[in-house]
Amino acid sequence: MSQMPAFTVLDHQGMLSVRGVDAAKFLQGQLTCNLNYVTHDRSSLGARCNPKGRMQSSFRLALQGDGFLLSMARELVERQLADLKKFAVFSKSVLLDESADWLQLGLINAETTLQALGIELPADSGSLVQHNGLLAIRISDSLAELWIPAADGGCTLRKLSSHIEEKPANDWQLEMIRCGIGHITENLYESFIPQLINLPALDGVSFKKGCYTGQEIVARMQYLGKQKRQMQRFVAQGEYPVPASGTALLQAADSSKAGEVVNAARSAEGIEMLAVVQTDSASEHPLVLDIAGQPPLTLATLPYEIDVEREIQR
Numbered sequence: 001m002s003q004m005p006a007f008t009v010l011d012h013q014g015m016l017s018v019r020g021v022d023a024a025k026f027l028q029g030q031l032t033c034n035l036n037y038v039t040h041d042r043s044s045l046g047a048r049c050n051p052k053g054r055m056q057s058s059f060r061l062a063l064q065g066d067g068f069l070l071s072m073a074r075e076l077v078e079r080q081l082a083d084l085k086k087f088a089v090f091s092k093s094v095l096l097d098e099s100a101d102w103l104q105l106g107l108i109n110a111e112t113t114l115q116a117l118g119i120e121l122p123a124d125s126g127s128l129v130q131h132n133g134l135l136a137i138r139i140s141d142s143l144a145e146l147w148i149p150a151a152d153g154g155c156t157l158r159k160l161s162s163h164i165e166e167k168p169a170n171d172w173q174l175e176m177i178r179c180g181i182g183h184i185t186e187n188l189y190e191s192f193i194p195q196l197i198n199l200p201a202l203d204g205v206s207f208k209k210g211c212y213t214g215q216e217i218v219a220r221m222q223y224l225g226k227q228k229r230q231m232q233r234f235v236a237q238g239e240y241p242v243p244a245s246g247t248a249l250l251q252a253a254d255s256s257k258a259g260e261v262v263n264a265a266r267s268a269e270g271i272e273m274l275a276v277v278q279t280d281s282a283s284e285h286p287l288v289l290d291i292a293g294q295p296p297l298t299l300a301t302l303p304y305e306i307d308v309e310r311e312i313q314r
Contacts, residue, residue, distance in 0.1 A: 003108060003109055003142070004109065004164075004165065005107075005108065005109045005110045005112065005113060005163075005164040005165070006107075006108045006109070006110070006164055006165045006166065006167040006171070007105050007106065007107050007108070007110060007113075007146075007160050007164055007165075007166055007167070008105065008106040008108070008166065008167045008168065008169055008171060008172040009103070009104075009105060009157075009166070009169075010104040010105060010106050010145070010169070010172065011074070011104075011169075012073065012074055012169060013071050013072065013073065013074055013104050014071070014072060014073065014074030014075075014076070014077035014097065014099035015069055015070070015071055015077070015097070015098045015099045015101065015102045015104070015147075016059075016069075016070045016072065016077050016080060016081055016084075016095070016096070016097060016098070016099075017067055017068065017069050017070070017094075017095070017096045017097075017098045018067050018068050018070070018084070018088075018093055018094075018095050019065070019066045019067025019068070019093065019094045019095075019096070020066065020067060020091075020092045020093040020094050021092045021093075022091040022092040022093045023066070023067040023068055023093050024068070025091070026087075026088055026091040026093045027061075027068060028209065028210075028212065029087075029211065029212050029213070030048055030084065030087065030212055030213055031046045031047070031048055031061070031212060032046050032047045032048070032049065032194055032199065032204060032205040032206065032212065032214075032215075032218065033045065033046030033047075033061060033203075033204050033205065033206060034206035034208070034209040034314065035068075035209075036209070037203075037206075037314075038061055038062070038063050038068070039063060039128075040063055040128070040130060041127065041128050041129065042126055042127060042128055043060055043061060043062040043126050043127075043128045043137050044060075044061050044126060044203065044204065045058070045059070045060060045061070045126075045181070045199065045202050045203065045204035046058070046059055046060075046061050046070075046199075046204045046205075047059070047184070047194050047199055047204060047205070048080060048084075048213070049193070049194070049212075049213055049214030049217075049218065050190055050213065050214060051213060051214055051217075052190075052214065052217055053193045053194075053214035053215075053216075053217030053218045053221070054190040054191065054192060054193055054214070055184050055188075055190065055191070055192055055193065055194060055197075056076070056079070056080060056083070056184070056189055056190055057070075057072045057073065057076045057080050057184050058072065058182070058183055058184040058197070058199070058204070059071055059072035060072075060137065060145070062128055062135055062137065062147070063128075064130070064135060067093075067094075069098070069102070069135075069147070071104060071145075071147070072183075072184075073183060073184065073185045073186065074099060075185065075186045076184070076185070076186060076189070077097050077099055078097060079189075081095055081096075081097055100150060101149065101150050102147050102148065102149065102150060103147075103148040103149075103150055103153030103156070103157070104145060104146070104147050104148075105145065105146040105147075105148065105160070106139075106143065106144075106145055106146075106172040106175070107143065107144045107145070107146055108142060108143060108167070108171070108172070108175060109142050110144065110164060113160060113163060113164055114136055114144065114146075116159075116163070117131070117132075117134065117136075117156075117159075118131050118132065119131050119134065119136045121136050121137075121138050121144055122138060123138065123141065124138065125138050125139060125140055126138060126203070133148075133149050133152065134146060134147065134148055134149075134152075134156075135147040139176075139179065139181070140175075140179050140303075142175075143175055143176075143179065170242075170265050170266050171265075173263060173264075173265035174265035174266070174267055174272060176263070177233060177263055177264070177265055177272050177273060177274050178233070178272070178303070179303060180198060180202075180231075180233060180274065180302040180303055180304055181202065182197040182198070182231055182262040182263055182274045183262070183263055184197075185245045185263075187244060187245040187246035188245050188246060188262065191246070191260075192276060193214075193217065193218055193221060194218055195218070195221055195222065195227055195230075196227075196229055196230065196231060196276045197231045197262060197274075197276065198230070198231050198302070198304075198306060200222065200308075200311035200314075201304050201305070201306050201307070201311060202304070203314060205218065205222075205311070205314075206314050207219055207222055207223075207311070207312045207313075207314065208312075208313070208314060222308060222311065222312055223312070227279070228278060228279060229259070229276050229277060229278055229279065230276065230277065230279050230282070230306070231262060231274050231275065231276050231277075232274070232275060232276075232277055232282050232299060232300075232302070233272065233273070233274055233299075233300040233301065233302055234249075234272070234273050234274075234275055234287070234297040234298060234299060234300060235267070235269070235270065235271070235272050235273075235297070235298050235300050236270045236271050236272075236273075236289060236295040236296065236297050236298070237269050237270040237295075237298075238270045238293075238295055239270070240270060240271055240289070240291065240292075240293055240295045241291060241292070242264050242265060242266050242271055243261045243264045243271070243273065243289055243291050244261070244264075245261055245262060245263060245264075246260055246261060247260060247261040247264075247289065247290060247291060248260055248261075248289075248290040249261070249275050249277055249281075249287050249288070249289060249290065249297065250287065250288050250289075250290050250294070251281060251285050251286070251287060251288075252285070252286040252287060252288045252294075252296065253285065253286070257290075258277055258278050258281040258282075258285070258287055259275050259276050259277030259278060259281065259282075259287070260275060260276055261273050261274070261275045261289075262274040262275055262276060270295070271295075272300070282299055283299065
């Protein structure tokens with residue numbers, strides 16, 4: 001039975017903007033994704049890395065007006081803004097924190113609601129529709145994000161609230177986990193290269209566009225490396241606290257560290273999470289969470305395949 005239509009206010013997400021005539025050129029040299037694929041009807045996942053290829057942020061990128069919007073963990077916006085400005089000194093680009101200028105919503109099974117707003121959103125993930133200042137982005141078959149100018153946010157929220165139920169942030173996080181989309185938070189700053197959270201499989205990394213910060217390390221892993229860790233989805237049944245990002249996963253046999261949580265949320269049966277783990281540990285050894293009670297973990301499926309050959313063609 002499908003879930004009833006609902007929306008969530010994504011106030012944990014902030015918005016960094018890069019605008020101006022050089023915005024695309026500047027970002028092309030900073031981000032893992034290919035700006036040539038980002039159009040007025042197509043968004044992209046992506047990340048920004050340090051020179052060692054470790055992610056400082058992950059985001060959803062969309063073309064809007066005279067530049068680009070990057071929706072990322074709100075706690076990372078100011079940090080990324082300050083760092084990016086160092087590289088934009090000679091670029092005709094303006095970088096701003098526009099978090100207060102946008103209301104971001106997550107929509108669950110809300111096609112009828114989008115249609116009532118005049119938006120027909122294509123079914124393929126990443127598709128984007130801009131209508132009356134609103135940006136609607138397809139995340140999966142049942143999920144979409146709606147970015148609303150803050151000036152119109154109150155009115156749109158009232159319309160939505162009169163037709164569909166508002167859900168807490170946990171519910172949206174759970175849906176994103178089931179989509180296999182992990183997000184970098186403050187706890188995970190510079191912890192992972194993009195492959196460890198499956199970003200190439202989600203078209204968030206380009207291996208054809210040329211240089212960007214950290215590109216050499218990321219490309220070397222894709223072409224030459226043997227990846228020993230991978231993000232997987234796990235479930236734990238029972239009344240346990242939701243683990244924070246960065247919480248360790250342990251091998252049940254000897255309590256040695258086998259991985260760490262990327263994102264987690266409560267489900268009807270217990271908790272679900274995405275975690276970067278040693279690939280042999282995930283399938284061959286029982287794992288537990290390093291929290292009170294050490295709940296045992298069951299490996300669950302992801303809705304996509306890791307195909308290195310396909311990924312390097314983008």
